[in-house]
Amino acid sequence: MEPNFLQQLVTKFDIADYPVEEQHKILDEMSQIIMESTLTRAVPLLPVEAAVEYDKMLETDVGISEIFTFLQLNVPGFDEIVSEEVATLEKMLKIAKS
Amino acid sequence: MSLENPLEKRIPTQEEISEIGKLSTSIPEKIKNIDSHLHNLETVLNKTTNKNEYDRLETMFNQLEGMKKSIMEISSKATDVVQNPELVPTLTGDAEMDEIFRAQLAPENTTSIEPANIELASDESAIVAIPPVVEEVKTPEPVVVSPVSNAQAQTAPTITPGPTTTPEQPPQAPQTPQQPTLESQAQMIAQKIKNGDSLNQEESDFRKNNWGILEAAMMKNVEQVKPVAGTTAAQALEKNSTPVENISRNLQQSREEYVAAFLVARKNPATNKDQLLALKATYDENTKKGIDEIWEQTKSKKFLIDSLRDEHRALEKEILERDTDETKARIEKSIKKFGFITGSAFLYSLLLTGKLINDGVELVKKGINKITSGNGKALELLKKHYDTMKASAKASDPKASFLDQLINPLHKPWGGETGKRSFELGTKQQEEAAKKEADAAKKAAALEKKKVDNGAKEKTPEELEKSQMKDFLKKSFESGFEGKQMTTKEEKDTLRAWNKIKDKPVHLFMNPEKVTYKNNAGEEVTKKVSDYSKAEQGLYKKIKDAYADRQASTPMGDGMTLEQFIKESIKNGPLK
Structure with a gap:
């Protein structure tokens, strides 16, 4: 089978040995950790004015991509934060599996 | 209590005198413990090169010194009470505060390695107790315990620590087995936790009720x-x-x-x-x-x-x-x-960083290169948005553009129960597709070999991709309509109808019963379904059915509206 997107993610995170259902669950759970870790670190870094605007955004039905874009633009080092959290995830899974 | 309140003069009872006498016996041990701590702190202090750490340790050192001074003063007063009860009626002038001091000076506390820490406030008018010193990281939070009058401190005689014997002093209370202090209990429990030993009910309760003390004990561990x-x-x-x-x-x-x-x-x-x-x-x-x-x-x-x-x-x-x-x-x-987007959180988190975005782009590119294998609806979805991204990418910020295009459509179809179901369905489809792909790969390899054998010119990567894309879209278009290959005649009719309608406004197909729109000349035109040919009507129905089918069974879920679907179909169309 040619590698598809999901499979390549599975390969990237080195969880191919798990049953398919577990792969999905792992990715799902880990993604939740990344999300929460990222937000916990990033949101407090919003400058005051941006935080006010951010609060307003949260009250609306604005899309997720817009919120993330907003955080990217307003939180210094946002990408690095996400990168670190993802890297941690990768490392954890590799260590746990090795 | 107010520091200005005058001390109440009264003669202490014999019981109080006896108790104070016992308290005074603990003083030497207290002072010894404090001296030991001071020595240790001084050693650490002298080795510290970090300024913040030095300041912090120095503060602790001063606090301990203050505590020592306070205890010595209390000792003086205790002795004074015993020796001259009529001169110093009470220890502090306040019964409640006396109790607290007694607790501080209780003999059983002298067995603890950690003395209670007491410092003098800056005006020396109040004695302040602080939590036990923990060497690593701790800034004590002072709690006012008791006032001591300057007059008392100044007039207190110097004493030799130890029990004072006077004719009036009753015999010392018999030594009873010492109860474990909170600190020692905490130490014991902390050690058990460290060792991985299980706690009994009493210890568990202790942990629940004395977390602060246990916390300090754990710090040592x-x-x-x-x-x-x-x-x-x-x-x-x-x-x-x-x-x-x-x-x-x-x-x-x-x-x-x-x-x-x-x-x-x-x-x-x-x-x-x-x-x-x-x-x-x-x-x-x-x-x-x-x-x-x-x-x-x-x-x-x-x-x-x-x-x-x-x-x-x-x-x-x-x-x-x-x-x-x-x-x-x-x-x-x-x-x-x-x-709510739990299911897709991984994907968008993954795609949020520069490195991972690049990876993501590479993955999608690779996926598109393999798209003829028909390996999953998710790839199809990604492909669409990758195309959109490519078309609208801002040179200055390709990352944001990619995210905008890729993340937004993902969150609905992949999130929640719907997303979960879609995800599972997608997996099954992938597994089924695997077998088909293996067969297709064999056929493709055989075909390629035949072409080479026939001396056919090898396609460039671009030509190959274009060819594969066409094949894929054609196949998707066909299978999307009926879920099966069309006959030659059906295909011919469909293509003819498609060619007739593909350049018309999308909204014509949104409501075939009756629709009003502006034509290219800006004139308002109203059309009904009967205005279309049977082939056109049939094609609309097929598109609508295909859309419903995708809604129900693909990872796209409700991520794409019918209008978007028609637009995509028109855009990508059945290519010849």
């Missing part, structure tokens, strides 16, 4: 703020008593130790958030080791997932608590806002 998750799990393994529950429990206990260190660090105003995060990172590393052990034991990811999730959430909460209420609420709202 987690020397240098080193979490020990991996260590305890490893120790459990070494003991050859390694049921998964034990390891998991050890992890939990280690977490408590870590959190204790974390809490202590947090109380120190000098600890900034970066340092807390560094603690967390250290803890993560150790947790991984523990999880590694669990993995070895279980070969199951259940504990892996549960442990990681629980640990992380607990620690995030600790960090979160350091933020202001306002920030905390903001974070919680954010998490809630993003919470």
Whole structure:
């Protein structure tokens, strides 16, 4: 089978040995950790004015991509934060599996 | 109580005198303990090169010195009371405060390694007790215990510590077995936790009710703020008593130790958030080791997932608590806002960084190159948005553009129950597709070999991709309509109808019963379904059915409206 997107993610995170259902669950759970870790670190870094605007955004039905874009633009080092959290995830899974 | 209140003059009772006499016997031990601490602190202080650390230790040193001074003053007063009760009626002039002092000076407390820490306030008008000193990270939080009048301090005679014998003094109370102090109990429990031993009910209750004391005791066990998750799990393994529950429990206990260190660090105003995060990172590393052990034991990811999730959430909460209420609420709202997209969280998190975005682009590119194999609807979806991204990418910020295009459509179809179902369906389809792909690959290889054998000119990568794309879209278009290959005649009719309608406004197909639109000349035109040919009507029906089918059974879910679907169909169309 040619590698598809999901499979390549599975390969990237080195969880191919798990049953398919577990792969999905792992990715799902880990993604939740990344999300929460990222937000916990990033949101407090919003400058005051941006935080006010951010609060307003949260009250609306604005899309997720817009919120993330907003955080990217307003939180210094946002990408690095996400990168670190993802890297941690990768490392954890590799260590746990090795 | 007010410091200005005059001391009430009264003669202490014999019982009080006796008690004060006993208290005074503890003074030498107290002073000895304090001297020992002062010596240790001075040693550490002299080795410290970090200014902040030096300042912090120096503060502790001064506090201890103040405590020593206070205790000596109290000792003087105690002796004075015993020797001259009529001159110094009470210890402090306040019965309630006396009680507190008695607790501070109680003989059983002298057995503790940790003396109660007492310092003089700057005006020397109040005696202040602080929590036990923990060498690693601690800034004591003063609690006012009792006032002492300057007059008393100045007039108190110098004494020789120890019991004073006077004719009136009753015999000393018989020595009874000393009850364990809170500190010693905490030390014992902390040690048990460290060793991975289980706690009995009483100890569990103690842990619940005396967390602050246990926290300080644990700090001694987690020397240098080193979490020990991996260590305890490893120790459990070494003991050859390694049921998964034990390891998991050890992890939990280690977490408590870590959190204790974390809490202590947090109380120190000098600890900034970066340092807390560094603690967390250290803890993560150790947790991984523990999880590694669990993995070895279980070969199951259940504990892996549960442990990681629980640990992380607990620690995030600790960090979160350091933020202001306002920030905390903001974070919680954010998490809630993003919470519903659990299923896709991984994907968008993955795609959020430059490195991973690049990876993501590469993955999609590769996927598109392999698109003829028809390997999954998810890829199809990604392909569409990759195309859109390519078309609209801003040269200055390709990252944002990619995210805008890729993340937004993902969150609905992949989130929640619908997303879960789609995800599962997608997986089944992938598995089924695998077999088909293997067959297709064989055929393609055979065809390629035939072309080479026939001397056919090899296609460039671009030509190959274009050809594959056409094949794929054609196949998708066809199978999307009826779920099966059309006959030659059906295909011919469909293509003819398609060619007739593909350049017409999309909204014509949104409501075939009756629709009003403006034509190219700007004139308003109203059309009904009967205005279309049967082939056109049939084609509309097929598009609508195909859309419904996709809605029900593909990872796209409701991520694409019928209008978008028609637009996509028109855009990509059945290519010849």
